[in-house]
Amino acid sequence: MLGWNAYLFIVVQFGSRFVNSFLTTAARYELLEVGGVKRFASAQVATQVARVFMQQTAGLLTDNYPLKKLYVAGEATNLILVAALLPMLYTFGPGALFAVNVGLGLTQAFSQPVAKSLPPAVVPVDDLAVVNSWDLTGDKIGRNLAPVVLTVVSSALGFEVAILIALLCCLALVALKQVLRVSDPPLSENGNSGASDRLLKGSSGGSSVLGKLVGVFRQVWEGIMSLKSDRTIALLILNTLVTNMLVYPLGSVVFPVIFKAIPEGAIEEEGSSVSRMILSLQSLVGIQKDKAWMNYAALVSLGGVIGPFLSNMVVYQIRSMVSKCPEQATWIGLNCGMAGQVLTLLWLMSVLSALEHFSAGTRILLLFIVWGAMTALNNVTTIYFNAHTQHKLSRQERGRFIANILMLFTLANSVGSLMYGWALAQGGFALQLRMSTRLLMAALIVRMMIFAAFRLDAKGRETVIIKHD
Secondary structure (H helix, E strand, O other): OOOHHHHHHHHHHHHHHHHHHHHHHHHHHHHHHHHHHHHHHHHHHHHHHHHHHHHHHHHHHHHHOOHHHHHHHHHHHHHHHHHHHHHHHHHHOHHHHHHHHHHHHHHHHHHHHHHHHOHHHHOOHHHHHHHHHHHHHHHHHHHHHHHHHHHHHHHHHOHHHHHHHHHHHHHHHHHHHHHOOOOOOOHHHHOOOOHHHHHHHOOOOOOOHHHHHHHHHHHHHHHHHHHHOOHHHHHHHHHHHHHHHHHOHHHHHHHHHHHHOOOOOHHHHHOOHHHHHHHHHHHHHOOOOOOHHHHHHHHHHHHHHHHHHHHHHHHHHHHHHOOOOHHHHHHHHHHHHHHHHHHHHHHHHHHHHOHHHOOHHHHHHHHHHHHHHHHHHHHHHHHHHHHHHHHHOOOOOHHHHHHHHHHHHHHHHHHHHHHHHHHHOOOOHHHHHHHHHHHHHHHHHHHHHHHHHHHHOHHHHHHHOOOOO
8 A cells, every 4th residue: 555655746746747748738839829830840849859958967967966856846947937928928929938838848858857766765665666657657647638628728718827727736736746755865875975076076076167067978978878787677778669669659650641541431431330439439538620530540549548547457466466475576567568568569560460451440449459558568567667777776876867768768769750751651551551560570579589588587587576675
């Protein structure tokens, strides 16, 4: 049973992700409305580039300064941005919205390494998997729920009221983060008494500007080197790179193309029980966009929202299974997650290769089911990966480690999107499916090799077993 501090952390994490997404969506939509497509697109590019550098900075700060102060500071920055949004909008117009767009992206990038380093300082080691599970679930729900709530609130009450509500939420989150109990000993007690001084003085101990820059870059390099700190972590990083490069881009790049190939009105004309069920589900969740393919894409994305709830069920089942040997929880969880990733990837590849032979309704239903199952098993792997690194890495390593893997995963997703874009540009619908399936085949082969290496590494297994002091 989780303690109140764990529940508070889960609630605050969900609230922070929801409010940041709410504000980001509001600023983006308003910028598109008053600033045009060019300014809107350039804001997204600027945000992505700046996020990489902000994550590195946040990683360094996380390893060198008190976690709670950084955690509260991130939310306080959100509060400042939202408080300034309306006055800046009416004074400076689109330029202010551009700056707020980038600023909100940077606060989210700053908060990630800090928040993902917090669980070991908030809950006992045996609760890490459960807390990470709910944290990941809240992240996915908050990200997908925020645009819907914004649409409802701004339509009924107006943009200004929506921003004022977000301001009140930020105030509440700052207060709740202040209440959260964080067991973060002073850095001097962690054997890193000079960390902050070294960050400021550089490796040579000098206090010059050059010395400070040398110190910063040295710590960034040490953070990059921490990615290969042990073989098991390296395998798990490689496994997640496969997910970000060759699996997740399907949802944003391939599925919209597949659904655009379905003629307008095909589902309505089909008249099958499957098509009726899909139309009923669309109506139930309020997915009614002007273009049919957008409705289908949104419906399959809904499977990705259901997936985290399924992963929570798996985590609780694993916790029940290992009640007599809790030290095995992370090992069993990683095995279940990675084996499930292989099976769901094989399932997705089979569906994609035969997709042109199915009716329009069956295509959507199959992709909805397999995408939900795949998201669930990906989440299970991520949950236990996070639990392993949080337990294995020291307080002074976690921030830079998280910052660097976030950077790698962002780059991998960009590369994967380009690869699928190239595959889809090769020809007609049948060729698009064939090329996409080949990329998934490569992902499956690599993933099976990673899983085999993980299973056969007896020494690595010992690093995954949780040993209580």
